[in-house]
Amino acid sequence: MKAQAVINKDFTVSNVDKRVFGSFLEHMGRAVYTGIYEPAHETADKNGFRQDVLEYVRDLDMPIVRYPGGNFVSAYRWEDGIGPREERPVRLDLAWRTRETNQVGVNEFADWAKLAKTEMMLAMNLGSRGLDDARNFLEYCNHPSGTYWSDLRAKHGYKDPHNVRIWCLGNELDGPWQVGHKSAAEYGHLANEVSKAFKYFDKTLETVACGSSNDKMKSYPEWEATVLDQAYESVDYISLHKYFGNEEQDTLNYFAKAMDLDRYIVTVGGIIDYIKAKKRSKRDVKICFDEWNVWYHDRKEDGERIASWNWPEAPALLEEVYNLEDALFVASLLNVFIRRSDRVKIACMAQLVNVIAPILTRTDGPAWRQTIYYPLQLASKYGRGTALNVSASGPTYDCEVAQDVPYLDISAVLHEGGRSIAIFAVNRSVDQSLDLSVALQGFKNVKIEKHTIMTGEDLRARNTVDAQHTVVPRDGSGLGLTDEGAVAGKLPPKSYHFILLSVATA
Template sequence: MRARATIHKDFTIATVDRRVYGSFLEHMGRAVYTGIYEPGHETADKNGFRQDTLELVRGLDVPIVRYPGGNFVSAYNWEDGLGPREQRPTRLDLAWRTRETNHMGVNEFADWAKLANTEMMLAMNLGSRGLEDARNFLEYCNHPAGTYWSDLRKSHGYADPHNVRIWCLGNEMDGPWQVGHKTASDYGHLANEVSKAFKYFDQSLETVVCGSSNDKMKTYPDWEATVLEESYDSVDYISLHKYFGNEEKDTLNYFGRAQELDRYIVTIGGVIDYIKAKKRSKKDVKICFDEWNVWYHDRKEDDQRIKEWDWPVAPALLEEVYNFEDALLVASLLNVFIRRSDRVKIACMAQLVNVIAPILTREGGPAWAQTIYYPLQFASKYGRGTALNVSVDVPGYDCDVSQDVPYLDASAVLSEAGTSVSIFLINRHLDEDMSLDLALEGFGAARLLEHTELSGHKLEDRNSIDAPNTVIPKKGRGIALEDGKLVGALKPLSYHLVRVSLDASA
């Protein structure tokens, strides 16, 4: 099978916002407790943060982390996580039928975020609470001093404000499962008033209004239109969520779900444009895709376990063990975000540790990277700069979820310094090598800088505590740069990072 492609330096899409490689931590399962925070662990620092987990998080170079939920946030009192730990109340978490000790709160998360070299993205409770509590939360976090809430923060040992720049206005408020679920018009009105209040405090703050929790909701995409009708002038982003699965055990259909993600983004982009035109606005609202990942392996079993258990503390929950097939899909989803970087400015893989996550830990034991860790790592490290159009001519296939899915999936990013191009390639074919002929136009002198790949694995191969390196990147083979073209062969079911230096003398 032959694939021809062209990348031209002048055919750009948009600047890739670094926050598109973000992640998410919810007070759910073992994401926080025994995930990032485990006092007594052999690697824990004086604050109880696991250093082995932190090392893996830093390896992803995650630019932003959303916290503390998720469904959890819709019945959460942020004040419960303040002050001395021994005085904090234990509460029932209605979302996941567990007990929350509140040993981790916003101040501890701020400490951890600094260690992880990441930015805080805080979600507020607009389910069981509202404007007044949100305003107090903002004042506690961001005001320097001289008011009740800012001085309370100082009394807790945090003299400097946390200066959180981006805030989520609730979570999945379109979902009937959500505590405090609202109609689109009611939610849109509340979100608008909260966002206005936040902008009165600081005009430079960014706010994210809730879009659909997935594109299969009966209210989609009317929900987005109604919510934006109410809030367009005051908000900066609309959030989207989507999880992906291969319940049918059909690999090519599974890979086709990346096309579903693309359609979702295009559709909501159209809704945004419609409301913008309707309001005669000059403002652009962007997309914050703040929950996405593969989630299906144990989903039904976990749903049943939640119904049966009796309010445990930090139980193992949604601990998906990802395989090589999942890594290939995740790589394609990241390519979609790069290609749609004109619309999607923030995205958060859900979640970061233990709960549907690229990192797993054993309580009292080690931490290790799952298969999906590596595509996110490649994109986060080398996918920052300007997204370039990749024109592809390659055979495709039809499947249940999409038509004409190309066997070659590709994206490209010109580095921020303009000195290199990173190209992300996936051969989706089940059993055929792909002959690659990729022309680089308008770049001048160039040389092959790096070729790294994930290939040669069975689709079901996984990393585990006993075999953490079953699926890991290796030096790529079979691709060369000749006369301004990348030529060679891509193995079937393979993912490639190819970096080209634009300084031939480097």
Template sequence: MKVQAALHKEFKIARIDDRLYSAFIEHMGRAIYSGIYEPGHPQADAHGFRKDVAALVRDLNIPAIRYPGGNFVSAYNWEDGIGPIEDRPVRLDLAWRSKETNHVGTNEFAVWAKDVGIDMMLAVNLGSRGLSDARNFMEYVNHPGGTYWSDLRRSHGVEDPYDVKMWCLGNEMDGPWQIGHKEAKEYGRLADETAKALRGLTPDAEMIVCGSSNDEMATYPDWERGVLEECYENVDYISLHKYFGNSSGDTLNFFGKIEETGRYIQAIGGVIDFVKAKKRAKNDIYICFDEWNVWYHNREEDSKNWKSWDWPEAPALLEEDYNFEDALFIGGLLNEFIRRSDRVKIACIAQLVNVIAPIRAEKGGPAWRQTIYYPYQFASLYGRGDALNVSVNGPTYDCSVADDVQYLDVAAVHNTDEQAVTLFILNRHLTDTVDLDMDLAGFVNAKVAMHKVMAGHDLRLTNGPDNPDRVSPKDGSGVGVEDGKLRGNLPPLSYHVVRLDVS
């Protein structure tokens, strides 16, 4: 199967915001407890955080992390997670029908985030609570001192403020399942007033308002219009969420959901433009895709469990075993985020450890990389710079979620500081090798500096504690630059990272 492609160094889409490769972690299942935090574990540090998990997190080079939820935040009292641990209350978490010990709260999480080199993105409860509690939370976190909440933080041993800049105004407020669910206008008004109050404390804070929980919601995309008409001038981003699955076993349709996601982003971009024009506003709003991942393997069984169990502490929940097919999909989805980087500035894989996560950790045992860890890591490490337009001319297919889907999916990033172009390439074809011929216009001295490939595995193959590297990248071969073109053969169902030295 022959595919011709072309890119040019001057045909730029946008400068990629590093935060496109951010993450999310929630007080849910074993994400926190026996995920990142497990006092008594052989790998626990002085604060109780697992050093083996932290090492895997550091290798991802994550810019920012959304915390503490998620559905959890919509009934969360942030004050429960501060002060002496022995004095903290145990609460019932209504979102996931479990007990929350509050042994990890804002200050503990901040210690962990600093240790692994990640900026915090904090969410406030606009479900069961509101503006006043959000204001108090920001004062505790960001104000230097001399006030009740800032001095309380200092009394808890944290002298300097955290100066958190990213603030999520609630979570999935369009969802009827959400504690404190609201109608669009009602939520938009609350978000607007909360944003104004928080900006009074931290003028350069960035405000993220809730968009649709997914593009199948009955209120989508009118929800975004209704919310933004109330708060457009006082927020910076609108959030989108979407989870993916292949319950039917149709691999090509599964991969077609990458294009479906592009339409989702495009539609909300249009809503943003509409509201901006209607309000004659001067500011721009971008998209924060702050929950995304594959989630379907255990979803039905997990739903039965958490709706019936008797309030356990940190139960095993949403612990997806990701396979090779999922890794290929994640590589393509990250390509779509790169191509849409003019609209999507922040994106958070959901979640980071144990719960629908690239990293798994056994209680008292080892931690390992799941298959999806690798494309996420490659994008984070090498997908920073200017996103370039790539023209692809090759065979396509139709499926139930999209038509004219290119078998070859390519995204390109030019890092001018490192004088490198990185190509992220997915061959979605089930049986055919791609004979690639890509014109590298404007990069006259390009040469291949690195080629990594994930290929040749059964689609259902997974990693696990006994075989943690079964599905992992290998050095690629057979791809090179000649006569200003990148040429080579890409096997079916394969994901490639080709890094070009363009100095």
């Protein structure tokens, strides 16, 4: 099979916001406790944070992490997680039927974020609570001193404010499963009022309104239109969530689900444009895709376990073990975010550690990187810059999800300064190579500086505690430059490629 692509230096999409390569930590399962925080672990620092996990997080160059939920946040009292640990209450978490000890709260998360070299994105409880509690939370985190809540923070050992710049206005409040579920009209009004209050405090803060929990909700896409109709002039982002799986055990159909993500973004982008026109507004609301990942391997079994257990503390939950197939699919999802970087400015892989995560840990044991860690790492490190509009053509296939699905999935980013280009490409075919040619227009002195590949014979191959490097990126081969300066060569079946080019534009 043959495929062609053209990249022209003048045909750009948008700047790729680095926050599109973010992640998410919820008080759920072992994400926090024995995930990032395990005081008795041999690698734990004085604050109880696992250094092995921190090393892997820093290697992701993680720009932003959303916290503390997720469904957890919709019945969460943030005040339970501040002050002396021995005085913090144990609460029942209704979302996951567990006991929350509150040994980690906003201050500990702030400490961890500094060590992880990441920005905090805090979510507030707009399910069981409301405007005043949110306002107090903001004052505790961001006001310097001289008020009740800011002085209480200082009393707790944090004289300097945390200066959190972006706030999520609740979580999935369109969902009937959510504590404090609301209608779109109820939520839109509340989100607008909270966002306004936050900007009375500091007009430079950014706020994220809840969009649909997924694009299969009965209220989608009317939910987005109703919420934005009320809050468009106040909020900065509308959030979207979506999880994917291969329940059908049909690889090509699974890979095509990346097109569902693209359609979701395009549809909500159209709603944003409609409300903007309706309001005669000059503001641009963007998309914050703050929950996305593969989640299906043990989803049914975990649901049954949650319903049956008796309020355990930090139980193992949703600890998906990902395979090569999942890594290739995640690479395609990241390509969508790059190609739609004009709309999507923040995205958070859910979650970061243990719970549907790129990093797994053993309690009292090692941490290791899952297969999906590597495409996220490569995109985070090399996907920042200006997204280029890649014109691609080649063979396609039809499946249940979509028709005319291209076997070649590709994105490209021109790095700052214009001296290098990152190309991210997936060959979706399970049994045929792609003869690929990428023409580069407007670039000179092209050189292939790096070629990295993820592939293998077994799509079900996984990284485990006993075999941590079964599926990892390796040096690629088989690509070269034609006399015309095009990148050309074979992409093996079921493979992901990162190609770094040095170029000149003049």
